[in-house]
Amino acid sequence: MIIKPSRIEELGLNLEYINEKDLEELVLFIEQCIKDELSKLLDQRVLEYISIISVEIVNNTINIAIDLEAGSYITPHISLESILDQVLRHVFEKTRMYLVRNFRKNAESNNK
Numbered sequence: 001m002i003i004k005p006s007r008i009e010e011l012g013l014n015l016e017y018i019n020e021k022d023l024e025e026l027v028l029f030i031e032q033c034i035k036d037e038l039s040k041l042l043d044q045r046v047l048e049y050i051s052i053i054s055v056e057i058v059n060n061t062i063n064i065a066i067d068l069e070a071g072s073y074i075t076p077h078i079s080l081e082s083i084l085d086q087v088l089r090h091v092f093e094k095t096r097m098y099l100v101r102n103f104r105k106n107a108e109s110n111n112k
Contacts (some may be wrong), residue, residue, distance in 0.1 A: 008061075011096065012093050014105040015057055026064075026098070030055075033094045034068065038088040047071040064095060 004098050047072035056063050068084055 009096065011100055012105050013062065013099055013103040014063060014064075014094070015060055015103070018057060018062070018103055023057075026055050027053050029098055030064070030091060030095055031058065032067070033091045034087065037090050038070065041087060042070075042072050042074070045073045047073065054091055064088070064092075066091065 030053050031051065034049075038046050038049060047070075049068065051069075052065075052067040054063070054065040066088060068088060070080065070084060072080055072083075074080055074083075
């Protein structure tokens, strides 16, 4: 397993309004994004995949960790690791947009 740290990004989220249900919905959203991206990039060549998703709020920071392993029928000249890196980049970008759309600090989020 290769561990690659991701960047820390300030999104201006209003974390005080994020509850346990919101975190569960976020995990489900991330799971669906992983499934969609793997399907888009590997189509029916995916034999199996395992994803472990951790989402927590610590010290007014939302931490998201994703462990993704996959088995696939691909030709030897294609790197499965680079495909999984691309999947994770897309998943984190979609997650960033989801968080900003739903939890950005503004007047509307305060009425949640």
